[in-house]
Amino acid sequence: MIPILVMVNVITFVLFFSINSPDDIARAQLGNKHISMQQITDWKITHGYNLPLFYNVKEQGIERVVQTLFFQKTLKLFIFDFGVSDAGRPIGQDISHRMWPSFILALPSLIIGLLVNISFALLLIYFRQTYLETTGLIICIILMSISPLFYIISGQYLIAKTFQLLPISGYEPNFAAWRYILLPVIIGVISGIGMGGRWYRTIFLEEANKDYVKTARAKGLSELKILFGHILKNGMLPILTGVVILIPSLFLGSLLLESFFGIPGLGSYTIDAINQQDFSIVRVMVFLGALLYVIGLLLTDISYSIADPRIRLS
Amino acid sequence: MLLNKAAECKWIYNFTFRISVLLFLVIGMIACSDHPSNYPHGKHNPKENIYFTSFAEQPKTLDPAKSYTADEIVFTAQIYEPPLQYHYFKRPYMLEPLTLTKMPTVVFYNQAHQVIKHPENLNKIAYTTYILNIKPNIYYQPHPAFAKDKQRKYLYHNLTQRDFKNIHNLQDFKQQGTRTLTAKDYILGIKRLAAPWNNSPIYGTLAKHIKGFSTFHNELVNVNNNRIDALLSRQITGVQYINDLTFSITINGYYPQFRYWLAMPFFAPIPIEGLRFYAQPILKNKNISLSWYPIGTGAYQLVKNDPNHEMILAKNPNYHDDFFPESSDIEDEQFTFYTGKKIPFIDKYIFKLEKENIPRWHKFLQGYYDQSGIGSEQFAQAIKHDSKGYAQVSAELENKAIRLSIDTEPSIYYLGFNMQDPIVGGNSEKNKKLRQAISIALDYEEFVNLFMNGRAIVAQGPIPPNIYQSEKTKVNPIVYEHKNKQWVRKSIKKAQQLLAAAGYPNGINPKTGKPLVLNFSATSNGGPDQRAQFDWLRKQFAKLGISLHVETTQYSRFQDKIRTGDIQLFFFGWSADYPDPENFLFLFYGANSKILNGGENTTNYQNTNFDNLFLKLQQTNNPQLRQKYIDNMIEILQQDAPWVWGFHQQTFKLSQPWMSPSKMHGVANNTLKYLSIDTEKRSQLQKLWNKPSYLILVILLILIILIVFPVMLIHRRKENSYAQRFHK
Incomplete structure (x- = not known):
């Protein structure tokens, strides 16, 4: 299950950032009027979008992978820490409501x-x-x-x-x-x-x-x-x-x-x-969708074995 | 056989009885209410003084330092009070004090910080100081951030996990408090606009104007802890506390338009108690923050914030004295009854999320929304045009006494030429003629009728007529000519002559011997309307023999193309920040070029004469001179044609017969306080317009009987025939 979820995350991440750069995300959140590069930089720092996508050459050792957008934005999903949306709302709370x-x-x-x-x-x-x-x-x-x-x-x-x-x-x-x-x-x-x-x-x-x-x-x-x-x-x-x-x-x-x-x-x-x-929400929803689908498949297998005793889960 | 038939009859009787009971049960459940059975507002009674409306897009934040969209300002403008507001009636739009005792006192200083008493040469003004005097006894809405215990200590500023056990939203705090508005609150609000962590969208603009604003910002860049203390301990040089009810803002040079910014919710006061209260991590984790629970002094307070379902504004019990304004205009006679009465009139505003037009429109027709806009799908049902072409409500709406109001938005939508492009751009006579020819060929009157149901005014220049109009700029003489006592669009022949003079006879590019190809870039929404618009655009260019290549991209890519100048023709729009011609003319000022300086001059237009006039305009307060400069600038723009002046959109608004008259305001957003409702009339009309018909249930019952009975009969006979055969 975990390799599937990791792959889904990688694909979502690549697809999203091939269309939208962190600058585009900042502009979408700040509005498109009177926006300076300074404001875009500030926004990226505040929301953690100032990091490189996959590999941080400025860091040493494991930090080269850890201090990246992919690691910071997606790994916490696996412990169900969904964080906040780019607009600032807690995603977990929104979903639960x-x-x-x-x-x-x-x-x-x-x-x-x-x-x-x-x-x-x-x-x-x-x-x-x-x-x-x-x-x-x-x-x-x-x-x-x-x-x-x-x-x-x-x-x-x-x-x-x-x-x-x-x-x-x-x-x-x-x-x-x-x-x-x-x-x-x-x-x-x-x-x-x-x-x-x-x-x-x-x-x-x-x-x-x-x-x-x-x-x-x-x-x-x-x-x-x-x-x-x-x-x-x-x-x-x-x-x-x-x-x-x-x-x-x-x-x-x-x-x-x-x-x-x-x-x-x-x-x-x-x-x-x-x-x-809003990439923060997109990644959470894709992750959840994939997770629920995998759970659905698992439940199907279990229900098979209940409905038909000839089928056994190995 | 007889027994079988008797059993069948009994079974049929039982089945009919059960189905009927079920249907009556459903009818009973639907009908057991005082309201019509299709009443969509649940427990809220139509006789309550509540205004029901809808919103289509969820607000992202209600923090006045960050919020900027129309979806957000509809809430923030009712809750927060900046120092100034727009007069409800006066046109052209006019500012007036909101929380101030009078309009700000303006003092000019030279470079040596000496007061200039009568500035004749505005160039000498190095700084302008606005002194703002706040009205006494303005109180904040009740809020737990102000609640104190008997020892005068704040009750909820040091919450523990235990205190927080039963807290899910702001209403769960039992104690609330208030205090008076002071100058410190406004100063704190301005400081928050400069704080890097707030990412305020107007930081860039204010950094250019307010003295010491960017320095203050830079000092805070590396502050990651104790941010509130950092805000309090540092000062913006240009924002000074004078006393509890007075403060001043100093801006660089002379910039009279600054007063308009003082009417925006960005300049709302923020109480320090609110910041300290919301800074508690325990509240942040539950999404109880300033972004979602504003603290204001305005006419309304937000009592429910569920942007995915409904938002509720309720009257602020601490709202200061405010009275319905007076108007001397004969057009506003209908408002005389309300003049001088204490506002706000309505107790609650309930905003329901309606993403789709169709259900929203049906609910308005059923009387369940008090006012409504008109979607393009509903236009034919809602509006008819009289013999003179004026829009009126249709007979269906007229029968319900629904009223229509129309207002022109302070905005413009245009087709822009990239002035850096070698073919369509530049100041050469040839390229200018090409642009003029295209301006004539693009029949925007037709566009407005075809695609906008006539809900727009064709633009003659960059400035909407409700912001600025003079005799000289009423008509664009490059595109229109005077014929038979009226102005008409020039013929396509004249456009073709201009095109030939531009070096493209019949649209043929002499270099290739083929039709001139121009590239038009747009963002794609994939809708059928957009495809039709592109076809229309191609046809307009084809009238000149020009081949138009349309390229659609995603919005961020489109923005990139504009930023880098990798674009030839494009469609764009501008909505005014404030109602001043300067806010439209600056879109053509050379230094604001998008490619060169990342400014708002999207076409990268450069004209020295225009730039000189723009600078002169900024350096004068003489009304005659201002008019002269503006007229000259518009004439230059009409000649140079960097845009095909598209249209100024109009807003059509429908009001139910129980609504008080309302005046639409293109710039002000805090106008909900002026509305009122005749709730008795609403309740009566809602009942009259919504009488349920149970005919469908009877039809359904008959249909079930018609389908199920033959099926059951066949089944029974089938079963019995087996039995008979078995017995044989």
């Missing part, structure tokens, strides 16, 4: 979306080779073809503007959040049916053609029992791959949903930081 609204929005979207998509896929299997399956697949393709932005804008227009049932956007902490979360969750779930339904259908279809299903059917089990007792259970393994890997990333939020619904989550944190040329 913003991850919960993201999670509150993402968790129900994931769970309800999963239930709806699996149910829909099972229905398609149940009615396979009928006009209902064809209709369902056409609906899936239509739903997949529509841009997520369209779901959001039309959902807001219909539910919040035309029928005036729910707030268009906004957020309140704690239980009061439900009024603001309901619409984005509904939209998130509906927009995911096309893709999710088709994907899960493929998985279940593969299972439905296996011998054990034919045996179960020959034994006289009802179709529902076959679907829920056998096909669903065996089809869960690949579904776990896709879902468990997502769980840690639920904290990272959704850029579009959060921006349009005014949810104060982490969705736009990285994009905003890139626009503001």
Whole structure:
């Protein structure tokens, strides 16, 4: 895991500084009017950007590596010391505040979306080779073809503007959040049916053609029992791959949903930081993204072994 | 079979009942409130004296020494009070005392530090001293930094980990205090602008003007510990404490525009108690700092700072006497009712983060935001033009009695020629004619209509009309001609004649025999609007037979190109620091060249006559002479055409019918204190405009029944048919 995270950091660092020099970062923070070189130098010293990128020829021994921008700015990430943003806000505190609204929005979207998509896929299997399956697949393709932005804008227009049932956007902490979360969750779930339904259908279809299903059917089990007792259970393994890997990333939020619904989550944190040329935030978010993804992969492996006793972690 | 049908009916009945209960439960939860069901402001009641608005970009810092963007100043300007402010009504913009008893007394000195009583020759002025007298009994907002115990010791200046157990933000401190504003606070605020660790964006400007400012800065460069004591123990030569209510600022030479800087939040007072309080590491670790919890004497105090969700300003209970100003202008008659009343009127301002235009706009139409700008997507819905071409609110908005205000911003957007470039730059007649030809060909009237919904005034020179206008500079005679009693843009034929005279007949470069190729650099935002703008620009140059090559780069690379002069044509803008023609004309002063001295003269324009006039302008306070110099300078610029004078943007603002009349101010930012709301009317209209329709839920129920029932019926029959076959 650690070599992966180190490599991710190196790549982020190289990419960021190949586009933005420390001078550019200083200018972005100081504003572009009336800025002198003296001010840029002062800013770089205050924020630690006055060091060389990878190798400090002015130092001796190990200090040649230690007294560099890369070492100073990235190594502390491994002990979860995220430091402050270039604008001066503690990044760790910002993340801890913003991850919960993201999670509150993402968790129900994931769970309800999963239930709806699996149910829909099972229905398609149940009615396979009928006009209902064809209709369902056409609906899936239509739903997949529509841009997520369209779901959001039309959902807001219909539910919040035309029928005036729910707030268009906004957020309140704690239980009061439900009024603001309901619409984005509904939209998130509906927009995911096309893709999710088709994907899960493929998985279940593969299972439905296996011998054990034919045996179960020959034994006289009802179709529902076959679907829920056998096909669903065996089809869960690949579904776990896709879902468990997502769980840690639920904290990272959704850029579009959060921006349009005014949810104060982490969705736009990285994009905003890139626009503001705030490297301190970018490196932390990329590090966290990589870390959560690796944790997701690990959790997937663990869940495999739980779901299927034949699989053992070596 | 009969039994099966009965079972099916029962099942259908149960299913319908459950779905209906669920939907009614949802309706009940949505509707169980006094407010409309789509009310987005949670616990805040529309009948409360609260103004609801939005912000699109999070402020980076609210420290007055560092903060400079429009996203930040909207907060800092309400909280902090610099010595001066702009009069709410007077145009051209006029300064007036804010925390001072009168406008600063100005004293001139010669090189030998002798007072010059009537300076006729401004060249003799070596120093100018501004003496500022502060009003007595101005108090700071309640703040824990001022809280004292019975022994008159500060309660929270030596916090331990134990004290800090239950502290998460500033509101968690139980005790608060205040004290009066003194001259020392202003002096400390100015010292902070020079402190290297604060990286104040105006350090460079002030170092040029305030006596001893850069020396003070240099003394502090190596101070890494006890920074507050270092600030207190050293003095800026040009900033002197006279008594608790008086201090002076001495600047080098004669620079009357300095008074405008005194109206910016940079010059806010900073109490030493605040610095000592926030310097505690224990608070820094919890992000409780001056950057996020300002301490001011202004009309409002920040009571909630969550830049990712909402910011709340509440009335400062200690705010000094301040009254709604008077206006003698007939246009301002609507404000008579408010004249002389104590301000501020509104108890709270709630700013909600709205990153997207569409939800913000819908919420304004629903009455949930009290004022709003107009995004380009919403322009057609919001604005119509009358027969004379004047903008008015659309019928939809008119029905809601929503009002429109328009103001021109003190800014300019222009297409610049790099004057160091061998083809488009320089002062040769040929190159000048090429620039003039391009200036005529670029039809900015069309640009404003196509891309800005008409929300801009086409510029005739560098200075916006609300900053300076004279008969001589109303129209640019290089680009426009008088025809049929009106000024019209010169024909493209005249531009082509100029181009031929410049040595490019029909746009053909004689050296290559091919069309002249010019390079235009811009920052890329990747949007469809930008692509259309580039196409428009190419077409304008094609009218002259010139081929325009557009190169888009990232903003920092674009800035690099301007700094190094590796650029030919570019689009840029300038927003005024203060409303004085000098703040636009200095953009052409030779010594401010970007390449030579890193100044703000981005086109690197050099003209000795212009430079001499600029120096003369700086050395006179005679209004007639000033006008003469400015007119002459604008004429030179129009002739030389280092910029294609683009446009001055206009701001369109919509106000709900319950808002008091408001006057837009292009420069002042502390104007929230002048607004008021009829909350009763707001509450009534919000209910009227937001009546929920449950039709969609009924449709949904029917849809579910229509989809689910056939499916379930088929399923049941399928199941039963197996059973029947099995029994056979």
